[in-house]
Amino acid sequence: MVEKKSHTLKEYKKITEELKIENANLKNQLSQKDHDKEILEKKISDLDSKIKTLNEIVKSIEGDYSKLEHQNDSLKSNLEQEKKQKTESSSKKIAELRGKKVKKEKKKEDSEVTEELKQDGRLPAKKIIVEGTSRRKCPVCGNSNIKLIREVVDKTIILLDYPKVYGKKLTCLECGGEWRVSSEK
Numbered sequence: 001m002v003e004k005k006s007h008t009l010k011e012y013k014k015i016t017e018e019l020k021i022e023n024a025n026l027k028n029q030l031s032q033k034d035h036d037k038e039i040l041e042k043k044i045s046d047l048d049s050k051i052k053t054l055n056e057i058v059k060s061i062e063g064d065y066s067k068l069e070h071q072n073d074s075l076k077s078n079l080e081q082e083k084k085q086k087t088e089s090s091s092k093k094i095a096e097l098r099g100k101k102v103k104k105e106k107k108k109e110d111s112e113v114t115e116e117l118k119q120d121g122r123l124p125a126k127k128i129i130v131e132g133t134s135r136r137k138c139p140v141c142g143n144s145n146i147k148l149i150r151e152v153v154d155k156t157i158i159l160l161d162y163p164k165v166y167g168k169k170l171t172c173l174e175c176g177g178e179w180r181v182s183s184e185k
């Protein structure tokens with residue numbers, strides 16, 4: 001019996017030793033885990049700070065982007081305005097040029113009209129001597145009253161150089177027409 005008891009005691013002692021060792025092991029493992037945990041926590045805090053930094057960068061990029069967008073908008077509106085002004089000024093110029101052209105053409109027409117009026121007889125530039133058939137009848141107005149018909153020298157016609165002999169033309173005192181007769185003697 002004593003032998004068995006001592007045996008049991010021995011066994012207990014052994015188990016106690018084993019448990020002590022295991023306990024030490026576990027403690028060791030626990031401290032290792034704690035160490036790992038610390039490392040992981042440090043890593044997490046590093047990553048957190050990196051995320052914070054990245055968030056700040058993103059924020060500043062977003063700010064720049066919105067600034068750029070604003071600038072872009074204002075540039076666009078400036079460009080639009082410039083375009084509008086250019087279009088307006090060029091269409092104005094075109095209208096001006098058209099106006100000038102029209103004025104020029106009108107002036108031209110006016111001067112042509114004036115010249116026509118001059119040739120009309122009111123402001124005669126030169127008299128046209130017509131070819132008539134009779135000395136006693138004006139071929140322009142048909143006047144046959146010889147008292148109103150004059151025969152005058154026509155210095156534009158030279159019949160003989162020496163002595164100078166000029167041709168003759170007839171003038172109607174009724175209408176002022178002039179004619180010459182070459183066939184009738």
Ligand SMILES: [Zn+2]
Nearest residue numbers: 138141172175
């Ligand atoms: Zn006449």
